[in-house]
Amino acid sequence: MCDRSVIIAILLPFLLVTGLAPETDGETVPFQRVEDFSSFKDGSFPEGWKSRGGEGSAVYVVRSNQEAYLEANAENSAVAIAKEFAYELSEYPYLKWQWRVFKLPKGGDERFKETNDSAAAIYVIFEGFLRPNTIKYVWSASLPLATTTESPHDSKTKIVVLRNQHSPLEEWVPETVNVHDDYRRLFKGEPKQVQAIGLMSDSDNTRSKAIAHYKGITVSMHK
DSSP states (O other), X not given: OOOHHHHHHHHGGGSOOOOOOOOOTTSOOSEEEEEOOTTSOTTOOOTTEEOGGGGGGGTEEEEESSSEXXXXXXXXXXXXXXXXXXXXXXXOXXXXXXXXXXXXXXXXXXXXXXXXXXXXXXXXXXXXXXXXXXXXXXXXXXXXXXXXXXXXXXXXXXXXXXXXXXXXXXXXXXXXXXXXXXXXXXXXXXXXXXXXXXXXXXXXXXXXEEEEEEEEEEXXXXX
């Protein structure tokens, strides 16, 4: 059994937690690009993203034939990847990306350890040591839209269901979330600095398969 919160905690020592925001030449720009995957070779693992023991390359691969995106193909596995990206939510409260799901983990339900698999997930990881506050936005295999719960492994990881089994599959779906508002609602306080963005498609607990694509991850001042 693989604890997702432990995975994220293991990733953090690999990240350069500098407390520095992305470079903007002294100006506040409307958005910052976290990743668009366009600068990587087709079939490669994206440089700058980290996983425990380098396991990420077995699950995640860049596709860049006609468009650039990250493909996740998780078969009975749970591998998270993360990229250092330090910024202040007060400046960039919105997180935007696109994702599409081809296969849901059969029986996935994020509320329980035995079924805690998600077709796709994007993490916002905040400043902290070993058990940082984390928001996990998921494409669930079973939970109702807008469900909020917490990781069965760690109460400091809050889960928000954006899409589920009734959402359109095999087509790109754009997302915009107000991370600042979600943090205040879920943690009842003001957020610390964001330190990293993580991704995970997993299927180990349900012993099934999850396939998803990710692209166009940005943080923005405006909705």
